Amino acid sequence: MKWNTIQWLFVAGLLFCSFMKAPAIKNNERNNQFREPDIKTGADQTELYVPYLRGKRVAVMANPTSIIGKKHLVDSLKSLGIHIVKVFGPEHGFRGNASAGAKVKDETDPATGIPIISLYGSKHKPSKEDMADVDVLVYDLQDVGVRFYTNINALARLMEACAENNKEMLILDRPNPNGYLIDGPVLDMKYKSGIGMFPIPMSHGLTVAEFAQMANGEGWLANKEKCRLKIIKVTHYNHAMPYTLPVKPSPNLNTQQAVLLYPSTCMFEGTYINLGRGTQFPFTVLGSPELKGKYTFHFTPVSIKGMAETPLFMNQVCYGLDLRNYDTEKLRKSGKINLQWIMELYKASPHKEKFFDSKLSNQMGKIENLIGSGLFRQQIIEGASEATIRASWEPGLSNYKKMREKYLLYP
Template sequence: MSIFSVFKCTVLSLGICLASCIPQPKANPNDQISNSKAEKKDVVVGANRTTSYVPLIKNKRVGIVANQTSVIFKTSGENSTYVHLVDSLLSLNMDIKKVFAPEHGFRGQADAGETVNDGLDEKTGLPIRSLHGKNRKPTAEQLRDLDVILFDIQDVGVRFYTYIATLQLVMEAAAEADIPVVVLDRPNPNAHYVDGPTMEAEHTSFLGMTEIPLVYGMTIGEYAKMLNEEGWLGADLKVELNIIELENYTHSSFYSLPIRPSPNLPNDTAINLYPSLGLFEGTNINAGRGTEFQFQRYGASFLDSTQYDFNYWPKPNFGSKYPKEEGKKVFGKDLSKHPKMSSFSLKWVMDAYRNSIDKSKFFNTSGFTRHAGNERLQQQIEAGLSEQEIKATWQEDLEAFKKIRKNYLIYD
């Protein structure tokens, strides 16, 4: 039962280019994240506010939780340039002891769910400690030589996007070790709404560790505050937390990510559709992995071809070594021109289920439950309920969450 039912790339610094190691698709306006929107340059990310956080880490032994998105912007617009946070802090002689790498790794090259290994960063020589391998929570031994943890990762505001789970486990470990955490806030491109089913306690996992809606409408800094103050780090655990806030930002601000946050979110459209098409991760339907239009299309060989005028062939590529329906002709829909959404939708999952020739092939039940946060959603789809009927069943939980969320919002 829900808790709310019960209560790019130019990197300038020492000639190091960390982000450029991420392969980019061939030039196509639909393939890369646009960063030409005028409003983006008005937003100042936490990482850029160095005078606010350098005093918090100066003369201290620092651990950084970071990936390819952890950058300080030097210029904005179409030819945006940036320097990686790690490079910048090293150039300032900060005592960086190690980097903790989340899912997809420090440079964002690993597939979804792929094990990330410990190692040494070839460019900086820093030790890399994986938080998506043998352990997902920093160990006491890994924290023993640290005085402070700096967390800077771009989130997209979807519960099953695992960076918020990493944040929670880092905060929990830091609280246990009595080490302060500094979160450099970044905009959430899906912060303009709250929607979707709420995670139920019995189904929590790395795809959702807290009982929040699928789309929770908070920046990662705001969410960190909620984790800390709501007691979600564990019994009697609370970390010394500093949020380096955004400037010139509201939840309705348009913000186009200049670096893809993970291999299969290549542009604004994919990020905006991700909450809704992400549910396909718990089915046997291909959601664009193995193409250059990840999370902008869906299809399967077992969908009724007479119902669709769009098809494609998934093939291994950057970010997807083994895509679903690999090498098969799949039938489905192209959503790459879909207008921006301000709500979560079930219509595409329901469409695919309705047009499955063999419905027994559709769901990966355990995976779908972990993504949805409950068993009920699959049952509702199988029973033929309308989207409106299904959405009505989670409204009470959404209202309860919004009341709690309101206490931790930093931005309008």
């Protein structure tokens, strides 16, 4: 059958209309669509560092997030013939079976027979003796991009030990799941503590390798030492790119929702509010028995071995906010830590004198140490607006953002 001109024009018109109705893929969406599957962590690129490690005495800082594909880094390197003389263990331990804040003892890894030296127990930094039989130290821990997540503190101490003993550090870099977020006050160093050691904002927008370069460049190591670094970068990664972690970074950050809410909800560690510790969904719910009648949502914290043995308000019904289905894309679009939740729960609290009482809450620490500012507590108490609170973070936050640019490995 031959088609006439009118029929051909009709078909052409239909095709044109369907093309016009199809949603356009923006450049950044196209990049994410095709590049995210191509992300390779530093550890995954064994061809770039395994030959370098051969014949060397290797120490490794690792935990369950230290993986090549689906296999643990240490197990993989050992099977590839790399001579691992010891493993340094961070908070939660090498195999991740210790609770948050719990001291971890030295031990021997039953799977490999490799000695494990804890840096979250009687000491926090390798000794000269620990480093004597090491040629190179490999660092591979997944970070989540906030100041009070202690991995970067461990990294800095390891860098100091390497610098003091003339050893090189090999960093196998990983994406920051909150890499888009640079927010919060820069730490006022008079509030320096184990949950905040460096003058960076609450959410710093760096990978661990970028932080290491910053610590070197800004003279933050002891005696302004500089550590010799060898970095294996992540491929096809940028800071704006969403990234889902393949392994939970710690026992209480057990979902991607928790990881993305963590910069906003961890500040409740400095309050008389339970933030989900003692449940299977920490950092995604907030509540207190004192909020009964103010909220209908409720949960009951219990003792959970390896997560929270003695959570705040244990075995008591807590009422408050359920953020498990909160659209975290709102945080990404705003580029800000959420301050409304802490403002709301303080306002709803019937006993406001307890709200910031760290002795009562017995959680991570004082709100000043978490936030990094001596103003925040009083600002919340006085009902200051979010705009006023954010204004008090300047010019420190803007100055940090400019300084940060010098150390970026990724756009």
